[in-house]
Amino acid sequence: MNRMLPLTLALLGSAALAAAPKDTLVIQQAATVTTLDPTAAYDTFSLQVLENVYETLWTYKGASLTQMTPLLASALPTYTDGGRTLTVSLRKGVKFHSGNPMTCADAQYTYRRDLVTNSAESANWFISDSLLGTRDNARTDKSVTWARIAGAVSCNAQGQLVFKLPKPDPAFMAKMAFAGMGVLDSKWATKLGEWNGTEATWQAWVGKDVSGSKLSAQPSGTGAYQLLRRDADNILLTAFPSYWGGKPAISNVIMQKVGELAVRQQAFLRGDADLIEAGTRTNVEAQLKGKPGVTVLDNLPSAGAQALFMNNNIKGGAALGSGKLDGKGIPANFFADTDVRRAFAYAFDYDEYMRDVQRSKAVKRTMLLPDTFPGYSKATKTYSYDPAQAQALFRKAQGGEVWKNGFTINANYRTGHIAGQVALELLKRNVEALNPKFRINIIEEPWAEQSKKMQEGLEIMLPMGWSADYADPDNFVYTFYSSEGFFYPTNNWKDADVDRWLVQARATVDPAARAKLYKQVADRAYQQSPFIVLPAETNIRPVRSNLQGASAATYNPMRSFGFTGTLWRELSKK
Structure with a gap:
């Protein structure tokens, strides 16, 4: 392990910092890193560290979300056996932080451990879905056996x-670029008392929570940075001297938990912190933009999608009011009427939302897929605010009964979701202006309550979003639009053609053929309006002006999770 400079030690101890030295990157954020075990990591703050401590087989090339570049693989592999086999040659001369050489056995151990310990709380469900055909582990799905796990990931006689x-x-290549798929040091993990990788012991580790593992406390990756010290609020890392990719310009990285936004902003303005969790666009523009020593990267692509959900089959409860179309409530199938959903889509003022909420720094999307992702349909139509169209559709809905009798809807937003709250308020204003018998009640509720209710189909209308796990359209389009997707219980919209197209897209390796299928989904969704697709705010990121390597040209929304969009080893300070 490298020795730390005395100044670096002093920096670690307090939020009241001295100016960050040239060889040290200081990052301040509001949340705690929950785990440094890649197998368990599924939160952005942990993954930001892990992508610099561990390395995946390949990663995104620069700012691209469609091109990959080898990392621990010596070259990008190609599929054989009709797209069912992928053979990966590994880079030679790579060492772990422990000093152990990386071999194929380490990669084999890594992905078998992912499949063995797989749980809904980790990202391993989507790897299991690819390699075993199920999202569940062996405890839940009895078809998952050791033979299937061992057969899914193995080393051949050539060490591939x-x-x-x-x-x-x-989507498999994109899934494997997820920061939690970094290759583990199997000898080091076994020495610490983690799973030893054998058939004799695998069942004891099925579904096991490894977030607090000994490997989390003492990680050993192949990345450019290794852990020196960690406590409840601070993490100190230093450049790994035997890193195969060469010595990075930044020698030390300090991550500090600083809960107060104002404190983080002041540290940033003084130059005590190089990168901070800076709050909303409004915060950045009001407090940081244009200040000495500050560069603001703006109009950066987003890897998320937001919508207002309309539940087609509400599972009952007091939230329905009278449960009838009598002005005092709604029936459970209120949103099952396409005319009702389309009327709401026309009643939303997209331009006002972009202007007032997103300060005109937004992209109006055709579908619930980031517009930088492959498969995005630019040619699909979008809704615009049109009160005349909305009124005509409301008059038509349910044979005129909606317009005649009116309705009362209870729409919820989670605590702290300001953009969602404002979106509902805009919709409420416009809908209620059409007919005095229309009423939308907006209610705040805790996330713990909302997350449970949405999966039980109890929510009526709510703002909700999804951030990318991996840069493939399936991660969004299937999630939102399939009757087997994650959000189906929340909106209960089902279209047999869409389901069929999405299944076909999941098994189609030709990008053009997949794009055609996704356009069909987008066009059908426009016709049916299962969601009100909210405009996507572009990202904004402040960095210290002396920090080099962070720019709009290199920013990748799948990397560095909310800060520079690049790896630490690609940064330097002048």
Whole structure:
């Protein structure tokens, strides 16, 4: 391990910092890093550290979300066996922080451990879905056996890693670029008392929570930075002297938990912190933009999508009011009427939302897929605010009964979701202006309550979003639009053609053919309006002006999770 400079030690101890030295990157954020075990990591703050301590087989090339570049693989692999086999040659001469050489056995151990310990609380469900054909572990799905796990990931006689998929998955390469898929040091993990990788012991580790593992406390990756010290509020990392990719310009990285936004902003303005969790666009523009020593990267792409959900089959409860179309409530199938959903879509003022909420720094999307992702349909139509169209559709809905009798809807937003609250308020104003018998009650509720209710189908209308796990359209389009997707219980919209197209897209490796299928989904969704697609705010990121390597040209929304969009090893300070 490298020795730390005395000044670096002093910096670690307090939020009241001296100016960050040239060889040290100081990052301040509001949240705590929950785990440094890649197998368990599924939160952005942990993954930001892990992508610099561990390395995946390949990663995104620069700012691109469609091109990959080798990392621990010596070259990008190609599919064989009709898209069901991927054979990966590994880079030679790579060492872990422990000093152990990286071999195929380490990669094999890593992905088998992912499949063994897989749980809904980790990202391993989407790897299991690809490699085993199920999102569940062996405890839940009895078809998952050791033979299937061992057959899915193995090393051949040439020392190459071989993935065997039960069916083609065009998203698999993107899934494997997820920061939590970094290769583990199997000898080090076994020495610490973690799973030893054998058939004899695997069942004891099925579904096990490894977020607090010994590997989390003492990580050993191949990345450019290694852990020196960690406590409840601080993490100190230093450049790994035997890193295969060469010595980075930044020697030390300090991450500090600083809960108060104002404190983080002042540290940033003084130059005590190089990167901070800076709050909303409004905060950045009001407090940081234009200040000495500050560069603001703006109009950066987003890897998320937001919508207002309209539940087609509400599962009952007092929230329905009278439960009838009598002006005092709504029936459970109120939003099952396409005319009702389309009327609401025309009643939303997209331009006002972009102007007032997103300060005109937004993109109006055709579908619930980031517009920088492959498969995005630019040609699909979008809704615009049109009160005349909204009124005509409301008059038509339910044979005129909606317009005649009116309705009362209870729409919820989670505590702290300001953009969602404002979106509902805009919709309420416009809908209620059409007919005095229309009423929308907006209610705040805690996330713990809302997350449970949405999965039980009890929410009526609510703002909700999704951030990318991996840069493939399936991660969004299937999630939102499929009757087997994550959000189906929340909106209960089902279209047999859409379901069929999405299944086909999941097994189609030709990008053009997949794009055609996704356009069909987008066009059908425009016709049916299962969601009100909210405009996507572009990202804004402040950095200290002396920090080099962070720019709009290099920013990748799938990397560095909310800060520079690049790896620490690519940064320097002048």
